[in-house]
Amino acid sequence: MLYREAGDFKTSYHADSQTFPIKFDRIGFWVVMAIAFAVIPFFINDYWANAIFVPFLIYSIAAIGLNILTGYCGQVSLGTGGFMAVGAYACYKLMTAFPDVSIVIHIILAGGITAAVGAAFGLPSLRIKGFYLAVATLAAQFFLVWLFNKVSWFYNYSASGQINAPERFVAGVAVTGPNTAPWAQYMICLVFLTICALIARNLTRGTIGRSWMAIRDMDIAAEIIGVNPLKAKLTAFAVSSFFVGISGALFFAVYLGAVEVGEAFGIQKSFLVLFMIIIGGLGSIFGCFAGAAFLVLLPVALKVIGVDVLGWPTDLVAHLNLVIVGALIMFFLIKEPHGLAQLWRLAKEKLRLWPFPY
Amino acid sequence: MKLKTLAAMAIASAVAAGPALADLVIPDLSYRTGPYAAGGTPFSDGYQDYFALLNARDGGIGGEAVRIVECETGYNTEKGVECYESTKGEGALIYQPLSTGITYQLIPKATADNIPLHTMGYGRTSAANGEVFNWVFNYPANYWDAASVAVNYLLDENGGDLNGKKIALVYHNSAYGKEPIRTLEALSEMHGFQLSQLAVDHPGQEQKSQWLQIRRERPDYVLMWGWGVMNQVAVQEAANIGFPMENFIGNWWAGAEHDVTPAGAAANGYKSLNMNRVIDYPVLAEIKTQVHDAGNAAGDGSNLGSVLYVRGMYAAMLAAEAIAKAQEIHGTADVTPAMVRDGMAALEITEARMEELGMAGIGPEFSVSCQNHGGSGQGLVQQWNASSGTWEPLTDFIAPDKSVITPLVAEDSAAFASENNIEPGCL
Numbered sequence: 125m126l127y128r129e130a131g132d133f134k135t136s137y138h139a140d141s142q143t144f145p146i147k148f149d150r151i152g153f154w155v156v157m158a159i160a161f162a163v164i165p166f167f168i169n170d171y172w173a174n175a176i177f178v179p180f181l182i183y184s185i186a187a188i189g190l191n192i193l194t195g196y197c198g199q200v201s202l203g204t205g206g207f208m209a210v211g212a213y214a215c216y217k218l219m220t221a222f223p224d225v226s227i228v229i230h231i232i233l234a235g236g237i238t239a240a241v242g243a244a245f246g247l248p249s250l251r252i253k254g255f256y257l258a259v260a261t262l263a264a265q266f267f268l269v270w271l272f273n274k275v276s277w278f279y280n281y282s283a284s285g286q287i288n289a290p291e292r293f294v295a296g297v298a299v300t301g302p303n304t305a306p307w308a309q310y311m312i313c314l315v316f317l318t319i320c321a322l323i324a325r326n327l328t329r330g331t332i333g334r335s336w337m338a339i340r341d342m343d344i345a346a347e348i349i350g351v352n353p354l355k356a357k358l359t360a361f362a363v364s365s366f367f368v369g370i371s372g373a374l375f376f377a378v379y380l381g382a383v384e385v386g387e388a389f390g391i392q393k394s395f396l397v398l399f400m401i402i403i404g405g406l407g408s409i410f411g412c413f414a415g416a417a418f419l420v421l422l423p424v425a426l427k428v429i430g431v432d433v434l435g436w437p438t439d440l441v442a443h444l445n446l447v448i449v450g451a452l453i454m455f456f457l458i459k460e461p462h463g464l465a466q467l468w469r470l471a472k473e474k475l476r477l478w479p480f481p482y
Numbered sequence: 483m484k485l486k487t488l489a490a491m492a493i494a495s496a497v498a499a500g501p502a503l504a505d506l507v508i509p510d511l512s513y514r515t516g517p518y519a520a521g522g523t524p525f526s527d528g529y530q531d532y533f534a535l536l537n538a539r540d541g542g543i544g545g546e547a548v549r550i551v552e553c554e555t556g557y558n559t560e561k562g563v564e565c566y567e568s569t570k571g572e573g574a575l576i577y578q579p580l581s582t583g584i585t586y587q588l589i590p591k592a593t594a595d596n597i598p599l600h601t602m603g604y605g606r607t608s609a610a611n612g613e614v615f616n617w618v619f620n621y622p623a624n625y626w627d628a629a630s631v632a633v634n635y636l637l638d639e640n641g642g643d644l645n646g647k648k649i650a651l652v653y654h655n656s657a658y659g660k661e662p663i664r665t666l667e668a669l670s671e672m673h674g675f676q677l678s679q680l681a682v683d684h685p686g687q688e689q690k691s692q693w694l695q696i697r698r699e700r701p702d703y704v705l706m707w708g709w710g711v712m713n714q715v716a717v718q719e720a721a722n723i724g725f726p727m728e729n730f731i732g733n734w735w736a737g738a739e740h741d742v743t744p745a746g747a748a749a750n751g752y753k754s755l756n757m758n759r760v761i762d763y764p765v766l767a768e769i770k771t772q773v774h775d776a777g778n779a780a781g782d783g784s785n786l787g788s789v790l791y792v793r794g795m796y797a798a799m800l801a802a803e804a805i806a807k808a809q810e811i812h813g814t815a816d817v818t819p820a821m822v823r824d825g826m827a828a829l830e831i832t833e834a835r836m837e838e839l840g841m842a843g844i845g846p847e848f849s850v851s852c853q854n855h856g857g858s859g860q861g862l863v864q865q866w867n868a869s870s871g872t873w874e875p876l877t878d879f880i881a882p883d884k885s886v887i888t889p890l891v892a893e894d895s896a897a898f899a900s901e902n903n904i905e906p907g908c909l
Contacts, residue, residue: 174567286586381591382589427554
C-alpha cells in the first residue's frame with residue numbers, strides 16, 4: 125500500500141536511474157540519515173560509541189571494501205586484516221611524520237597507500253582463481269602482519285612495538301586521542317562511511333561495477349564481450365583495498381587509539397569481515413551494514429542478556445557466544461546463502477503486495 | 483534491523499536496571515576463555531576471593547562493602563575496551579586488566595577519565611615514572627626489573643661474570659614480549675653477554691623452529707617472556723631438545739603450575755621469576771573457610787594457593803590497602819577514583835602489615851611516591867619440583883640494577899610525554 129512503484133512517475137532518465145527508485149525507500153533513506161546525523165550525536169555516550177556505533181561504522185566500511193572484491197568481483201580474499209593493518213600503519217606513519225596535516229587527509233592517503241598495496245597483491249588473481257587465490261591473499265595477510273611486527277621503522281622504534289594515535293583535530297574538535305568526545309568519534313566515522321557507501325553504491329551501478337560483475341559471473345564470457353580482466357580485477361582489488369585501508373586507519377586512530385598488529389589485525393579479523401559479508405549478503409551494499417551490525421551487536425547483546433540480566437558467569441556467556449555465532453553462520457549458509465540482504469529483499473517484495481497478497 | 487532494535491532495547495533496559503548502591507566498585511577484567519585462560523582464571527579467582535574475604539570478615543574496606551563487576555575480555559583488546567566502557571560508569575575505583583595490550587589501550591583512556599590503573603608487573607614499564615603517568619601504577623615491579631633481576635641472578639650463578647655467555651630470549655611476539663628487549667640489550671652491552679632474540683607468534687602453539695634454533699646455537703641460558711599456552715609448549719619443546727631445565731628461566735608470567743605440569747617429570751628443575759612468594763599463608767585458610775566453604779568462591783575453587791591465585795590475591799591486597807589508605811587520607815569511607823589514586827601514590831607496604839594481613843613475606847617491602855610508581859622492583863627465583871609438584875623459592879628477593887633501568891624509564895617516559903604533550907608533574 126505504502127511501498128510501491130505505482131504512481132511514482134519518472135519523467136527523466138536521471139530520475140529513472142536514481143539509487144532509490146521507490147519513494148518510500150527515498151524517504152526511509154533520508155529519515156535514517158537524519159537520525160544518524162542529527163539525533164544520535166546528541167544522545168551518544170562513551171559506552172554506546174565504543175561498544176556499538178564506532179565499531180559498527182568502521183566494520184561497515186571494511187565490509188563494503190571486501191564486498192566489492194568478493195561479492196561484486198568474485199575474488200575471494202582472506203587478506204582483509206592485513207590490508208586494514210596497512211591502512212592503520214600508513215595512517216600512523218603519516219600522522220607522526222606530518223603532524224600539521226589534517227587527519228582526514230591522512231586517512232584518505234592511508235586508503236590510497238592500501239589501494240596500491242592491495243593492487244600489488246591482486247596481481248596473482250590474473251593467473252589463479254578460487255581457493256588458490258584465497259591462499260595467495262592469506263599469504264598477504266601473514267606477510268603484512270609479520271612485516272609490521274618485524275620492521276621497527278613502522279612503529280617508530282617504540283619499545284613495545286605498539287603504535288599509539290596522537291591527538292588530532294578536525295575543525296578544532298579532537299577526533300583521536302583520549303580526550304575525544306564520543307560524538308566526535310562517531311561523526312568522523314559516520315562521515316567516512318556515508319561517503320564510502322555512496323561511492324561504492326555508484327561504482328557498482330556504473331560501467332566499472334558491471335565489468336566486475338561480469339568477471340564474477342563468468343570470466344571467459346566477460347573477456348569475450350570485451351571486459352578487460354586485468355583492468356577489472358586490479359581495479360576491484362584497488363578500490364576494495366582503498367575502503368579496507370580507510371577502515372583500518374579509523375580502527376586504529378579513532379576507535380582503539382593503540383594497536384598491536386598481530387592482535388588487532390590478525391587472521392581473525394579477516395574471517396570476521398568475511399563472516400560479515402556472508403551473513404549480510406554477498407554483492408549488496410545493504411548487506412555490508414546488516415552483516416556488520418549483526419556481528420558487532422550480537423556479542424554485546426548476548427553479554428548484556430547473559431551477564432547483566434540473567435547473571436550467568438562471564439566465561440559461560442563468552443563460550444555460548446562462540447557457539448551461537450558459529451551456529452548462526454551455519455544456519456545462514458544453509459537456509460539463506462544470500463544473507464540478510466536477501467531477507468530484506470524478500471521483505472520488500474512482500475511489502476509491495478501488502479496488505480493484499482495474492 | 484529488528485534484531486538491532488531488540489538488542490538496543492535489551493541494553494537500554496539493562497542500563498536502566500543497573501544497581502545504584504553506594505559500594506566500592508572494583509571491576510575485574512578477567513579472561514576465563516581463550517588461549518590465555520589458564521593464566522587468567524586463577525588470577526581472577528584470587529583477585530575476587532580476597533575481596534569476598536574482606537566482605538565476609540571485615541564487612542568490606544573501612545565498613546564499605548566491595549562490589550566486584552566481572553567482565554570477560556578473552557585477552558582481546560577490543561573486548562577490553564568494551565569492558566572498560568561498560569564498567570567505568572558504575573563508579574569503578576581501580577582497573578587491573580592483566581594484559582599488556584589492554585593496558586596500552588587503557589592508559590590514555592583511564593588518564594582522561596581520572597581512574598587509576600594498576601598494572602602489577604606488566605603493562606608499560608615507563609609508567610613507573612609517576613610524574614608523566616599520574617594515573618598508572620606498576621608497583622611492585624615491572625618487566626625491566628624482571629630482566630635485570632634475571633641477569634643479576636645469572637651473574638650471581640657465574641661468579642659475577644657473564645662475559646662471552648650466550649643468552650637467548652624466547653618472547654611472545656607482542657607488546658608484552660617485546661618490553662624486556664631494550665633492557666636486555668643494555669645489559670648485554672654492560673656485562674658482555676651475547677643476546678639472541680626468538681619471537682613466538684600468538685598464541686604460541688608452534689615453536690618448533692625456535693627450539694631447533696636453540697638446539698643449533700646452544701645458548702648457555704634461555705630466558706622466556708611467555709604467557710598462556712605458549713609456556714607449556716616451550717617447556718615441552720625444551721624437554722624435547724634436551725635443554726638443561728635449570729638453565730631455562732621464565733619471567734613471572736611463565737612460572738605457574740599449569741605451565742609445567744603438562745611436561746610431567748621432564749619439566750623438573752625449570753626456573754622462573756616470581757614477584758610474590760608462594761607458601762601456605764594463613765590468609766588462604768581464611769579464604770577457604772569464610773569464602774569457599776560459604777559457597778562464594780569466584781571460580782570452581784580448585785585454584786586456591788596456586789602461583790597465579792596468590793598473585794591475584796596479592797594484587798587485591800594492594801588495591802584494598804590503597805583504598806584503605808585513601809579512606810584514611812580523605813577521612814571518608816565512600817572514596818572516589820581520584821581519592822584511590824591518592825591512596826595508591828601514598829601506599830606503603832611493610833613487613834609488619836603483611837604479617838598482620840596473614841601473608842607475611844608475600845612481597846618485598848616498598849613504598850610508592852608521586853615520582854616513583856614502580857615500587858622496589860624486586861623479584862625472586864623459584865624452581866619447579868616435579869616430584870612434589872611445587873614451586874620452591876630458590877632465593878630471597880633480588881634487587882634489580884636501577885642504574886640501568888632508571889635512565890631507560892626516564893627516556894621512554896619523556897618520549898611519551900612529548901608525544902602526548904604532557905607536562906611532567908605531580909597531581
